[in-house]
Amino acid sequence: MTSADARKRHAQLAEDLRRHDHAYYILAKPTISDGEYDRRLRELIDLETFRPDLVTPDSPSQRVGGAPMDGFAPVIHRVPMMSLENAYSAEEVREFAARVQKALPETALSWTIEPKIDGIAVSLRYERGVFVQGATRGDGTRGDDITANLRTVRNLPLRLASGVPEILELRGEVYMPTAAFRKMNEERAAAGEEPFVNPRNATAGSLKQLDPKVTASRRLAVVVYGLGEVIGAEPPSTQSGLLPWLESFGLPVPERVWTAGSTDEILGSIDALDTARRGFGYDTDGAVVKLDPIALRAQLGVTSKAPRWAVAYKYAPEQAETRLRSITIQVGRTGALTPVAELEPVFVSGSTVSRATLHNEDEIRRKDIRVGDIVVVEKAGEVIPAVVRVLPERRTGTETEFQFPRACPECGSGVAKEGTADGEGVVWRCSNADCPARIRGRLEHWCARGAMDIEGGGEVLVAQLVGAGLVLDIADLYRLKPDELLGLERMGEKSAQNFLDGLTASRSRELWRLLFGLGILHVGAGVAKALARAFPSLDELADATVERLVLVGDIGEVIAKSVEGWFRDPANRKLTERLRAAGLNFASTTYRAENAVASGPFAGKTVVLTGTLPTLKREEAAALVEGAGGKVSSSVSKKTHFVVAGSDAGSKLEKAQALGITVIDEAELKRLTGT
Secondary structure, three states: OOHHHHHHHHHHHHHHHHHHHHHHHHOOOOOOOHHHHHHHHHHHHHHHHHOHHHOOOOOHHHHHOOOOOOOOOEEEOOOOOOOOOEEOOHHHHHHHHHHHHHHOOOOOOOEEEEEEEOOEEEEEEEEOOEEEEEEEOOOOOEEEEOHHHHOOOOOOOOEOOOOOOOEEEEEEEEEOOHHHHHHHHHHHHHOOOOOOOOHHHHHHHHHOOOOHHHHHOOOOEEEEEEEEEEEOOOOOOEHHHHHHHHHHOOOOOOOOOEEEOOHHHHHHHHHHHHHHHHHOOOOEEEEEEEEOEHHHHHHHOEOOOOEOOEEEEEOOOOEEEEEEEEEEEEEOOOOEEEEEEEEEEEEEOOEEEEEEEOOOHHHHHHHOOEEOOEEEEEEEOOOEEEEEEEOHHHOOOOOEEOOOOOEOOOOOOEEEEEEOOOOOEEEEEEOOOOOHHHHHHHHHHHHOOOOOOOOOOOHHHHHHHHHOOOOOOHHHHHHOOHHHHHOOOOOOHHHHHHHHHHHHHHOOOOHHHHHHHOOOOOOOHHHHHHHHHHOOEHHHHHOOOHHHHOOOOOOOHHHHHHHHHHHHOHHHHHHHHHHHHOOOOOEOHHHHHHHHOOOOOOOOOEEEEEOEOOOOOHHHHHHHHHHOOOEEEOOOOOOOOEEEEOEOOHHHHHHHHHHOOEEEOHHHHHHHHOO
16 A cells, blocks of 8 residues: 555544544434444554554544553643632522623523533533543642543544634543443452442542553543634634534534523423433433523622632532331451341432441441431442431331340351540441351451452352361361362352362462451451562461560551450461461561562552452552562652652542652553563
């Protein structure tokens, strides 16, 4: 193919793919199959591989994500990005409209009402119709350059239709559609990863990815609704005219917009939007009321943070009333008794809720929750069911106060309330270490991905093993035979063998994993790693006194007493001997590495890991750091030397950037450690 032919074919493919992107992501009317689209995109990418000079910022190939970034450069907003004042009631909306009318006497006002999408505000800059820069709002004056990540948002045109101004800066909102959010959480759950709490948090983390390929996999979308800097054209004079104007360039705008000429019409539109938003494919948390004539906005001006010509009406979280049928108690691996509200099923925020946590006895007492009460339920963050309050005026006299059990509902043993530092008791715990619920919890914890990472060792299998009397503690797992597993319900040969293979692999896991898996009270993964760094073997740790333990960084007296007490218990000593006999690793590789690698790339350095890395598990990344002489910390401070950031880095990444701490990604971590 000649140079001219290659350039011509590239231009044809690029234009073709842009047209199909518009049909699919903007009009929701795909014109070709996904397979045919992928074939054409692959041809385009192949052309660009052989002819890098053909790659342009607006090429459809840029949507799949480029090379990982070192960090986010600052962007100064030429026109400040302001937030909106909030209104939470009809009365506050009326007060807002009255203030505007008072400032503009003798003027007939008109308004627009748009959905307030629950996403992340962004600025989008086009020059001569080509998308050249995107940024977060930041503090309103300065944000972060997230251009590479925004290029992966499929409904954001990288090149606009003809007739666009020379400079067109837009204000918009990036969000994660509901279907994409659910699919992503299903994929994370299947991979053993923690699901995101809500779409907005998932969106925020996705936009701060250092690797655009991760952002591309998150299936984000964007909507535009306002202007920043505009050069080379005169935009429409009203908001109601602006949105169709933007849409004519191929930009995604709000799918429903209402207009109003009075306060009553504003409130009516807010109610209409509240009904309509149930059918939207994304989360909305309010309605944005804007003065329609743009020229009048300049007369009103702004406060230090918000324009005086707009307000965001926030809908109350969706709530539902239902009856509290009963309160049951769940017993965890540490013996903690957690009360759970058993509810008459009720539909709220898109799903049916029948259970909600009540946290602890003090929570029940504080809210005066009684069995038989009519309670108000909402989903905290639109995801986690919670009992907000009771309706005492609906009581009939048949309601009963809940008496927290003084015996474990699983085994009948006595329970004791654990005291806190201030002398107040909070958590009731079962005193029986061999309680079936505690056994199941300990086994599930031992097998968990973050501990010994044993495939197949989930809740269902553990319950069967305990119920059949095959396993009473973690050491029993290593005596299981294939025929015993095959005798369990729905256990096939492949599943049984995978589980046995997982047990075999767990024998050589790092010491910190074993320590974490033991489930010692107050010993999380971070403490377990600190102990493994400080002691060469499990045996030396088992003999350590409180005085020795508190010399370890991150170990206080409460944790030290818990660790010493656990190893002083004869039953636990016997358990560790059985694990030794089963061939588990008791030696600390991180202890040897920490004392041998004094000149490694991270020697004497403190490193914080945040977010999800593309290929490395958190513990694998920590091992690389520790093997290179570094210390892994859980929090960012002025003493932090490096932050290794992956997906959903969030506040730790932001704090690191604010403090000027060096931020690296997985690729750089591997390079530095010679992996």
